[in-house]
Amino acid sequence: MSTDGNLSGKRFIVPIGPQHPALKEPGHFSFTVDGEIVTDASVRLGYAHRGIEKATESRNWTQSLYLLERICGICSHVHALAYCLGVEKLAGVEVPPRAQAIRVLVAELERIHSHFLWLGVAAHEAGFDTLFMYTWRDRETVMDILEALTGNRVNYSANVLGGVKFDVTPEIGDTIRRGLEFLEGRTHHYLEVVTTDQVFLQRTRGVGVMSLEQAETLGVVGPTARASGMIRDIRVEAPYAAYADYPVQPVLAEAGDLEARFIVRIKELFESYRIIRQILDTLPVGELQTRMPRRVKAGETVSRVEAPRGELFYFIKSNGTDNPERVKVRTPTLCNMASVLVTAVGHQLADMPMILAGIDPCFSCNDRTVIVADADGAAYTWEQIRHHGIAFYQGK
């Protein structure tokens, strides 16, 4: 921590991060405070940039799938799904309906686990550890379901290019139904807790309000946007995979405060339960996978899916070889990050972790490269920076 005269000057800056107990991943926020009131906020990202987009260029289409699945540890399936849908569109491959339905099934199970995780984290940021412990206990149910269904608790690797890896057997269907029944009861309880507990409401009601106009200007996505009354849901606006057959009712709230975000996310769980049950009841019969060519036709495409945190955007370009020419990922956290800085101003320092958690941030997913420019403004090319790096470490 620096002590560079800010203490004696007028500006008192409280740094949150890159290493801070409120952040589970590295990001840096500076909050200028006047007493307890935040008067200015800024963010710096890029501490966990992993160069995954670049790395896909030296891997073949299948290898890239598993690399991209590891962009996020929480919403791994949607990353793989967005990529698969894009590549399949480029290759002109028709995926069997059963496979599409299973993809949606896993995506919704993943949404359940992600929202439960968020509920716990947000409760912890507010200092309500009991809710945190209970939500995470119940989250184990859906984690166990996912493990039984896919063979892994995270990074399910359910997708392959052209379909899915495994089938949903009637026994696993029963396991899922039993788990959902338990979770549905608990979800009703949590909805009651976050909307009626007076002490908890003191920390969420009217805090971090983002109006509909602000939400539109800032371009927020996902539950954060829906809590401000903006219908932003790719599952509704541009149904992908099997969402056309299993339509989603978007969950909206008007208030735009933290309480509304709690309500939206919890009510979305009910929608997920409904969709999963519908899929289990009417799973189309057929193949799980179609043949996929090793080389994908040259061209470019955009693929969008609704991750638990909002719109996930993939741009994929092929030059007709084994490897992708360019994969560009934009994760929902990047779209929502600006809203934190705007809503933070005027609130107390104590509300900052809550406001930050309100967008359900995922730092390493959204981290991207920084352009290194010298004084003239000329930027290094990839090749130059590589040589620079090699020379730098040889000099050591």
Next chain:
Amino acid sequence: MDVLRTLFTLMIFPGGLFILFNGMVYEWADRKLVARLQNRVGPRWFQPLADMLKLLAKEEVVPASVDARLFIGLPVIALAGVLTAALYLPIAGLPPAYGFPGDLIVTVYMLSLLTLCTGIAGANTNNRFSLVGATRTLTQLFSYEAPFMLAMLGPAVAAGSWQIGEVMAYAAGHPVILTQPVGFVIALIGLMGKLEMRPFDAPEAETEIVAGAMTEYSGRGLALFYLGRYVELIAGLTLVAAFYLGGIQNPLDYFVKTLALLLVLVGLQTLMTRLRIDQTVGLWWRYGTLLVLLQWFVTLLLRS
């Protein structure tokens, strides 16, 4: 012989070692019960002891920008303060080791010394989390201190004495918890504020300001502050039990009553969300102080 006996009282029982171990056991009980209420396993019985031994064995890092004498001295003063307070209390169900008319006031002030030291320790460093934490600690001190003090003095007024031993004797004969229910609630919740338990843990809210005023502390200093808090837990519980739950006559009485109070504190901790510092202050001055003053008024009326 007298010197030896005094030393024994100060260093081993009931002051000194006994109360430190007693504090660690209660701290463990607190953590274990919170864990059980949250459906977790919780720490094993020796966890607080192991923490303390580890911290005491570690190097104490003194940051460059602090006044080193204050930095090292404050934890010692804090612990000494609460240990002194414990001497006037019926620890383990035995009569207080020392007593004089007016020792109640001294005890309550000695108990505040820990919080005061924590606040100064935070303000002593250049760390921003510490500074914010120190501000919050002291703000909170000023909000709960007056109601807590008044709540402690309530039974004393009824008993017509400022000596802990005599108030206890009065409490043994009168159902103070029924005649002064508001005072009891305020005293208990004030104790939570003193111990910075949830919902009053804004001064050390880890998701906002890491460890608050104690962010820069490590090793011995941190251990002494923790020990101070453990002793304060014991002292506070004893005081409330002695004044409101019909006095403390024997060791069994002591353990049953203090553990019952601890259980209530644990329940409140698990059910509450952390309050912002402005909410804490508002709560104490808007409701706490007024209610306890009303209680006083009623007590005085009834007495005359």
Next chain:
Amino acid sequence: MKIGSMLVDTLRSFFQKPVTQLYPFERQKTPERLRGKLHWDSSNCSGCCLCVKDCPSAAIEIITIDKQAKKFAMRYHADRCTYCGQCVKNCRFACISMSSEDWELAAQTTAPFTVYYGEEADLEHLLERVPEPAAG
């Protein structure tokens, strides 16, 4: 409008056993589909190397011993493996499987992470001939 809305949960937990499992003293039964350590059956392998091509982490090496006689051996690097299961999917002769039992793979040295599969005689021959590649 109430305080302590989780009272019922906490009271119920107080009289219940904690939900925490004390691994490794208690072990949950692993699901059938769990993707654990990779196992390889050499008898059917045609040496097509599709598993090697699509492995995202270069965890598999197929070593040709005798191409005519279709004799191959596998060097599997468990520490590089991401347990994605693509090799299982790729293999047309079902030579590769992932164990749902064999998943506790932690070790204190790197040696157990290099696993050789194949017939005994081939492996002995192989270990003399093909040197261990450098790590990474």
